Amino acid sequence: DIQMTQSPSTLSASVGDRVTITCRASQSISNWLAWYQQKPGKAPNLLIYKASSLESGVPSRFSGSGSGTEFTLTISSLQPDDFATYYCQHYNSYSATFGQGTKVEIK
Amino acid sequence: QVQLVQSGAEVKKPGASVKVSCKASRYTLTSYYMHWVRQAPGQGLEWMGIINPSDGSTSYAQKFQGRVTMTRDTSTSTVYMELSSLRSEDTAVYYCARVLRGVGFDFWGQGTLVTVSS
Numbered sequence: 001d002i003q004m005t006q007s008p009s010t011l012s013a014s015v016g017d018r019v020t021i022t023c024r025a026s027q028s029i030s031n032w033l034a035w036y037q038q039k040p041g042k043a044p045n046l047l048i049y050k051a052s053s054l055e056s057g058v059p060s061r062f063s064g065s066g067s068g069t070e071f072t073l074t075i076s077s078l079q080p081d082d083f084a085t086y087y088c089q090h091y092n093s094y095s096a097t098f099g100q101g102t103k104v105e106i107k
Numbered sequence: 108q109v110q111l112v113q114s115g116a117e118v119k120k121p122g123a124s125v126k127v128s129c130k131a132s133r134y135t136l137t138s139y140y141m142h143w144v145r146q147a148p149g150q151g152l153e154w155m156g157i158i159n160p161s162d163g164s165t166s167y168a169q170k171f172q173g174r175v176t177m178t179r180d181t182s183t184s185t186v187y188m189e190l191s192s193l194r195s196e197d198t199a200v201y202y203c204a205r206v207l208r209g210v211g212f213d214f215w216g217q218g219t220l221v222t223v224s225s
Binding site: 001034036038043044045046049050053055087089091093094095096097098099100101 | 142144151152153154157166168169202204206208209210211212213215216217218
């Protein structure tokens with residue numbers, strides 16, 4: 001089974017900061033990677049798919065990159081609404097695997 | 108707007124079973140696969156399995172093989188997830204999520220809290 005490892009587990013940042021979260025796959029997954037944002041008590045929300053495609057309605061300050069085994073989610077200028085937990089996810093036709101999550105906290 | 112509406116919170120005793128429903132509206136259920144994901148309190152997201160509502164075929168995470176059953180009722184546009192032999196570690200919020208092929212989980216249910224306690 002493919003394992004997804006995110007780093008860091010927690011990130012402290014200030015409004016306006018550039019933030020980068022890394023996700024590594026245990027083997028090559030091409031670009032079959034998505035990123036989700038989750039706020040407390042809410043379902044996750046899709047941000048990025050196919051590693052770098054921005055989901056409709058998601059602010060352009062969010063971007064994704066990478067292929068193969070290493071991927072990044074970047075928030076170019078952190079906004080108050082962005083303090084949340086972020087998950088990477090590998091998906092294919094019949095399964096999915098999530099990273100353990102990265103909590104972005106207020107510094 | 109697509110909607111996935113799940114059944115309400117459940118409290119179960121260890122060893123019992125729970126069946127959670129997820130009713131789809133404003134799209135054709137059989138056109139998209141549906142996944143189930145759970146989240147224990149304070150923990151991350153855990154994938155449980157997938158159902159193809161068109162033919163009812165399923166694929167389950169190895170961890171849940173033998174304990175989970177996913178079904179669908181196309182007449183009511185509803186998918187179901189039943190988990191048996193419940194233990195305290197199964198206490199979690201259970202989500203259904205629609206998958207858009209090649210994209211990811213584009214719509215999620217609101218979640219159903221299942222509490223397992225004696």
